[in-house]
Amino acid sequence: MRRIALAASVVATLAGCSREPAGTPAASATPPPVAHTADASRTRYMPALLRRIAAEARETSLFTGERSAHILRDELSRRRATMSARDRLRACRWLAFHELRLGNIDAAVALLEEANALLPELAGKIDSTEANAARFDLAIAYLRLGESRNCVALHTSQSCILPIGPGGVHQDQDGSRRAMAHLTEVLAHDPQHLSARWLVNVAAMTVGDYPHAVPAEQLIPPERFTTGAPFPRFTDVASELGLDARNLAGGVVIDDFDGDDVAEVIVSSSDPSVPLRYLVRGADGRYRDRATEAGLADTLGGASLVQADHDGDGDLDLLVLRGAWLQRTGRHPKSLLANDGHGRFTDVTFEAGLGEVHYPSQAAAWADYDGDGDLDLYVGNEWSDNFAAPSQLFRNRGDGTFQDVAEQAGVRNERMAKAIAWADFDSDGHPDLFVSNLNGANRLYRNQGDGTFTDVAEQAGVAGPWASFPVAVADFDEDGALDLFVGGYTAAHEPWTPRDDQRRSFDAVVASFLDLPSDAERPRLLLGDGRGAFRDASAAWGLDRVVLAAAASVGDVDGDGFLDLHLATAYPGYEALMPNVLLRNDGGTRFADVTAAGGFGHLQKAHAAAFADLDHDGDQDLFLHTGGMFAGDAFGNAVLANPGNANRSVRVRLVGTTSNRSAIGARLSAEIVADGRRRTLHRTVASASSSGAGPLAQTIGIGSAAKIDTLTVHWPTTGRTQVVQEVPAGAAIVLTEPGSASAPPREMHQSR
Numbered sequence: 001m002r003r004i005a006l007a008a009s010v011v012a013t014l015a016g017c018s019r020e021p022a023g024t025p026a027a028s029a030t031p032p033p034v035a036h037t038a039d040a041s042r043t044r045y046m047p048a049l050l051r052r053i054a055a056e057a058r059e060t061s062l063f064t065g066e067r068s069a070h071i072l073r074d075e076l077s078r079r080r081a082t083m084s085a086r087d088r089l090r091a092c093r094w095l096a097f098h099e100l101r102l103g104n105i106d107a108a109v110a111l112l113e114e115a116n117a118l119l120p121e122l123a124g125k126i127d128s129t130e131a132n133a134a135r136f137d138l139a140i141a142y143l144r145l146g147e148s149r150n151c152v153a154l155h156t157s158q159s160c161i162l163p164i165g166p167g168g169v170h171q172d173q174d175g176s177r178r179a180m181a182h183l184t185e186v187l188a189h190d191p192q193h194l195s196a197r198w199l200v201n202v203a204a205m206t207v208g209d210y211p212h213a214v215p216a217e218q219l220i221p222p223e224r225f226t227t228g229a230p231f232p233r234f235t236d237v238a239s240e241l242g243l244d245a246r247n248l249a250g251g252v253v254i255d256d257f258d259g260d261d262v263a264e265v266i267v268s269s270s271d272p273s274v275p276l277r278y279l280v281r282g283a284d285g286r287y288r289d290r291a292t293e294a295g296l297a298d299t300l301g302g303a304s305l306v307q308a309d310h311d312g313d314g315d316l317d318l319l320v321l322r323g324a325w326l327q328r329t330g331r332h333p334k335s336l337l338a339n340d341g342h343g344r345f346t347d348v349t350f351e352a353g354l355g356e357v358h359y360p361s362q363a364a365a366w367a368d369y370d371g372d373g374d375l376d377l378y379v380g381n382e383w384s385d386n387f388a389a390p391s392q393l394f395r396n397r398g399d400g401t402f403q404d405v406a407e408q409a410g411v412r413n414e415r416m417a418k419a420i421a422w423a424d425f426d427s428d429g430h431p432d433l434f435v436s437n438l439n440g441a442n443r444l445y446r447n448q449g450d451g452t453f454t455d456v457a458e459q460a461g462v463a464g465p466w467a468s469f470p471v472a473v474a475d476f477d478e479d480g481a482l483d484l485f486v487g488g489y490t491a492a493h494e495p496w497t498p499r500d501d502q503r504r505s506f507d508a509v510v511a512s513f514l515d516l517p518s519d520a521e522r523p524r525l526l527l528g529d530g531r532g533a534f535r536d537a538s539a540a541w542g543l544d545r546v547v548l549a550a551a552a553s554v555g556d557v558d559g560d561g562f563l564d565l566h567l568a569t570a571y572p573g574y575e576a577l578m579p580n581v582l583l584r585n586d587g588g589t590r591f592a593d594v595t596a597a598g599g600f601g602h603l604q605k606a607h608a609a610a611f612a613d614l615d616h617d618g619d620q621d622l623f624l625h626t627g628g629m630f631a632g633d634a635f636g637n638a639v640l641a642n643p644g645n646a647n648r649s650v651r652v653r654l655v656g657t658t659s660n661r662s663a664i665g666a667r668l669s670a671e672i673v674a675d676g677r678r679r680t681l682h683r684t685v686a687s688a689s690s691s692g693a694g695p696l697a698q699t700i701g702i703g704s705a706a707k708i709d710t711l712t713v714h715w716p717t718t719g720r721t722q723v724v725q726e727v728p729a730g731a732a733i734v735l736t737e738p739g740s741a742s743a744p745p746r747e748m749h750q751s752r
Contacts, residue, residue, distance in 0.1 A: 103632025146175025231594035251304035258343030268302025323360030328387035330360030367422035380417025426532030481530030488521030555611030559647030559701035568606035608692030648729035665716035
């Protein structure tokens with residue numbers, strides 16, 4: 001949309017409400033240290049700071065703030081009668097965008113109806129792109145109305161799963177039918193409008209009119225939605241488990257925080273006013289929120305979550321990251337929450353030295369980069385044109401405190417970091433650091449072993465994609481060397497503004513789905529050679545497609561020992577109804593798309609996902625953290641339950657003694673014989689990044705094998721190996737790092 005003076009006045013007003021003083025430099029700006037006094041006040045300071053941020057966000061946030069809508073409503077009310085038709089069209093569209101952003105759907109529909117009623121009068125006075133964008137806006141508002149009245153209010157386990165079946169058909173069909181009519185009008189004026197074509201087919205599914213009622217020239221053939229490999233159907237059981245709470249985009253961690261060998265689920269929301277949820281499994285199998293008992297009721301907001309035993313006391317702690325996408329207004333503190341071993345948390349951010357400077361971030365990961373036996377932390381911050389936010393490397397001093405040594409180490413990045421991965425890519429015993437940057441070359445910082453790093457991304461062949469987002473590290477081809485998946489993320493600039501060219505990112509997704517040409521970034525699968533170099537195997541593995549993935553999660557959904565990949569898709573605009581993707585690893589040679597057959601094609605936005613055995617039946621389920629960035633785009637989380645098969649698995653939890661207690665950086669090799677073939681499976685214990693995190697304990701699928709013949713653990717600090725023979729299928733064991741070459745395992749309690 002071309003912004004009129006009305007919009008400009010709002011921008012100016014909001015700029016004046018920023019937390020930055022007028023005249024603050026942009027890219028060179030560094031936020032001042034946080035003001036706090038005596039140590040005793042620090043615990044009370046964080047909740048007060050978070051409440052202040054929440055109050056400000058309710059007014060000024062680009063995603064959840066209400067002030068711009070208040071100003072625009074007042075302006076339009078006062079000036080409507082004197083506005084030209086052109087200015088009224090644009091003012092109505094601008095205000096409708098903000099009403100829709102806030103979830104005021106009826107108000108948005110009324111404004112867009114008013115705007116569209118002006119189009120005959122404006123024929124020849126505005127260009128056709130602007131006129132058709134107004135029609136598309138109205139269609140999206142009606143489509144959102146249908147989603148709200150059905151997928152949200154009358155949710156079923158089949159809601160929003162593409163292709164939409166009988167169980168997902170809307171009961172209240174008014175919104176979708178009106179959307180179809182307006183989308184058809186959009187296509188009449190622009191037959192090449194790919195987003196409209198996609199959405200008219202999806203809308204027809206929601207009212208049971210697909211494919212028979214879709215005009216031939218608009219129809220996307222049914223086989224396009226069902227193409228893919230066969231696979232058992234996963235079913236959404238989130239409501240049965242009590243895990244379907246609604247939220248905006250955020251993070252999820254699933255792990256054992258209270259020491260009972262049963263994983264809890266911790267969920268955050270990017271809405272700064274929403275506290276963490278701490279979901280504990282009861283005897284009846286349902287999860288209930290125990291955030292208050294866990295001391296988390298005052299821990300508000302969170303773009304993503306990362307777990308690790310940061311202080312080496314034997315229990316998992318939690319890091320909360322905030323401010324993602326908000327640039328200079330996202331100066332929200334991170335929170336380091338220390339666990340007492342019983343699932344009760346205390347905020348130690350300031351005491352630990354992590355609260356002095358605040359930068360926007362959603363990416364961080366733990367590793368022992370200096371080999372001293374404790375965990376260090378890298379936080380990938382979001383450097384942007386209007387705010388300098390260097391990334392931070394916090395070296396663990398070993399006494400519960402950290403020091404930022406990023407500058408000395410040479411890892412400030414100074415780009416918009418969206419995902420982090422620590423891994424020993426060159427097999428020299430030192431963890432290297434990969435940083436995925438949006439709209440900038442990625443970094444591969446090679447660990448020199450002396451506390452410094454060198455960026456070798458270009459030489460290693462991993463500098464692209466230029467616009468990248470999630471990262472996953474695993475041995476996908478089962479050759480013993482770690483590989484990299486990097487998700488391309490082509491997005492129009494400022495996706496929170498209603499520009500008429502904004503849909504081009506979603507158009508690229510649709511074009512790829514229809515096998516039409518597109519110059520958008522593709523994801524990349526970069527196969528490592530174990531010596532620090534990579535080759536691009538994306539096309540050979542079936543990844544030559546556009547996927548706007550915000551999260552990439554690795555699991556073994558069929559227990560065959562080959563690691564599979566789930567891509568959670570998200571983009572701020574309401575038009576972006578695009579399916580999540582599940583890629584099954586077909587024998588370590590390619591990915592087979594099982595999205596349609598397996599029921600993984602959830603259309604709602606997802607910014608995090610995690611594999612874990614949530615129903616305690618022995619296989620990996622998928623927790624999908626759904627919800628968008630806008631206040632009106634909340635949705636209930638999904639749990640896609642694994643139906644299981646005849647394959648088997650073994651669960652292994654590692655406890656470091658000389659190495660870090662979380663065993664992050666440890667490598668496991670499992671020798672098995674399955675289907676008459678001898679194989680060696682490779683796993684690495686790694687910290688999460690920005691994609692969501694399952695348990696640090698490793699679930700190793702072994703296919704038809706009756707046992708792991710030999711399980712070898714390579715411990716990161718000492719370099720020692722620990723060998724265990726004959727681990728039977730179905731076992732759950734704990735291995736503690738020994739002082740000698742081997743030590744017996746002990747059984748892990750399992751709740752079934």
